[in-house]
Amino acid sequence: MRTDPQRRRFLRTGLGLAALGAAGMGIQAAARTQLMNPCRAALPLELAKHEIVRAAWAGLDAAQVVDVHAHLAGSGDGGSGITISPRMLSPLYPMEYLQRLFYLNAGCAHDDPGRVDASFVDRLHNLAEGMAPGFRLLLFAFDRAYDEAGTPLPDRTAFHVPNIYAREVARRDPQHFEWACSVHPYRADCVEALEAAKRDGARAIKWLPPAMGIDPASPKCDRFYEAAARLRLPLISHGGEEKAVHGHGSPAFGNVMRLRRALDHGVPVIVAHCATLGEDTDLDRGAQGRRVPSFALFSRLMDDPRYTDRLFGDISAITLRNRDTALLRAVIERTEWHSRLLYGSDYPLPGILPLMSPASLARDRMLDAAAAPVLEHIREHNPLLFDFVLKRHLVSNGKRFAPCVFESRRLLDRLSGQDDRIMRLTAAPASPTTAPQP
Numbered sequence: 345m346r347t348d349p350q351r352r353r354f355l356r357t358g359l360g361l362a363a364l365g366a367a368g369m370g371i372q373a374a375a376r377t378q379l380m381n382p383c384r385a386a387l388p389l390e391l392a393k394h395e396i397v398r399a400a401w402a403g404l405d406a407a408q409v410v411d412v413h414a415h416l417a418g419s420g421d422g423g424s425g426i427t428i429s430p431r432m433l434s435p436l437y438p439m440e441y442l443q444r445l446f447y448l449n450a451g452c453a454h455d456d457p458g459r460v461d462a463s464f465v466d467r468l469h470n471l472a473e474g475m476a477p478g479f480r481l482l483l484f485a486f487d488r489a490y491d492e493a494g495t496p497l498p499d500r501t502a503f504h505v506p507n508i509y510a511r512e513v514a515r516r517d518p519q520h521f522e523w524a525c526s527v528h529p530y531r532a533d534c535v536e537a538l539e540a541a542k543r544d545g546a547r548a549i550k551w552l553p554p555a556m557g558i559d560p561a562s563p564k565c566d567r568f569y570e571a572a573a574r575l576r577l578p579l580i581s582h583g584g585e586e587k588a589v590h591g592h593g594s595p596a597f598g599n600v601m602r603l604r605r606a607l608d609h610g611v612p613v614i615v616a617h618c619a620t621l622g623e624d625t626d627l628d629r630g631a632q633g634r635r636v637p638s639f640a641l642f643s644r645l646m647d648d649p650r651y652t653d654r655l656f657g658d659i660s661a662i663t664l665r666n667r668d669t670a671l672l673r674a675v676i677e678r679t680e681w682h683s684r685l686l687y688g689s690d691y692p693l694p695g696i697l698p699l700m701s702p703a704s705l706a707r708d709r710m711l712d713a714a715a716a717p718v719l720e721h722i723r724e725h726n727p728l729l730f731d732f733v734l735k736r737h738l739v740s741n742g743k744r745f746a747p748c749v750f751e752s753r754r755l756l757d758r759l760s761g762q763d764d765r766i767m768r769l770t771a772a773p774a775s776p777t778t779a780p781q782p
């Protein structure tokens with residue numbers, strides 16, 4: 345296995361942009377010329393019809409393919425209610441500023457005042473159109489940070505995407521979008537908020553515990569967990585280290601072992617990125633247990649028979665260059681896990697050019713060398729398609745992700761109780777003779 349700690353460290357340091365330093369407005373120009381996604385529109389025919397694109401869709405029912413990990417971003421200029429912390433808007437805080445710029449650029453939102461929110465969604469719509477008909481994205485709301493008393497902390501909230509906005513974006517384009525709510529468990533109204541979200545069609549709940557200030561192991565979450573289990577709302581929670589959003593809580597809140605409390609309440613949990621980044625304390629050895637890779641703790645929970653029908657993982661972001669290739673290989677080679685994995689892209693991250701490298705995956709022999717330049721070209725036009733085709737073609741020691749990983753709708757439907765509804769409908773009496781008498 346090829347390791348390149350220096351490269352990884354560079355990328356880990358705030359999306360690899362630390363080297364650009366505190367050069368104020370110069371940053372913007374430098375970033376634009378060297379690293380920005382060119383944001384081209386439609387896919388040229390030779391790419392759309394390319395063998396590797398055709399092969400990626402072959403054998404899949406596109407109507408079952410759901411990207412279960414997609415972020416909505418914006419600036420709030422279109423009335424979305426999205427807020428970004430002042431630090432993220434100020435060139436005086438170059439890291440945050442660059443992160444915002446990159447997030448928005450990766451979604452190719454225009455910087456024109458009044459058009460950022462709408463441009464982000466327009467772009468997402470166009471990209472989804474470039475996928476096979478039936479493909480959908482699960483769009484994430486993103487709740488504020490709260491303190492332990494349940495008071496919102498706007499100043500400590502890096503980023504807020506209201507549930508209503510995610511719901512409306514999904515409603516306006518049901519051919520392409522579904523939505524996941526985000527509800528902080530310390531909110532006094534958390535149960536009502538979950539009930540409203542379920543009524544309004546939310547398919548899951550999204551948490552980023554370190555940024556939102558959520559300790560998933562806290563008894564304060566119990567009311568929330570009881571409601572989530574009752575409402576059949578799976579929890580998509582971040583596991584391991586988080587680089588994308590700075591926030592309010594302790595990094596220790598990202599420890600997947602803290603999610604046992606949710607699992608033990610009967611909540612289906614989908615660990616984002618299969619916890620492939622960072623280290624956490626092995627809490628089975630006490631609060632002072634040694635630090636181990638977060639992925640080792642995720643693996644321990646996955647291999648615990650009590651959680652077979654309850655714990656899952658999404659494969660978003662696992663191909664980012666800040667990950668250890670050995671972990672990507674492990675997720676692919678653990679084929680017994682595949683029926684519990686769901687496809688996700690972590691959009692807009694696949695549109696950030698330096699974060700993923702098909703060429704280095706080809707050097708690691710996880711991708712056909714001839715596919716790398718084609719994938720680079722696809723990414724310039726459609727980062728969603730790029731991420732999908734890339735993951736469909738990944739290979740490690742002769743193993744690949746099973747088709748069920750990509751046909752994630754079946755599992756998502758089962759976890760959110762949608763398959764019960766379908767079964768009840770199809771099991772409905774076909775003729776009056778079998779119908780129960782009133």
Ligand SMILES: [Zn+2]
Nearest residue numbers: 413415616690
């Ligand atoms: Zn994400």
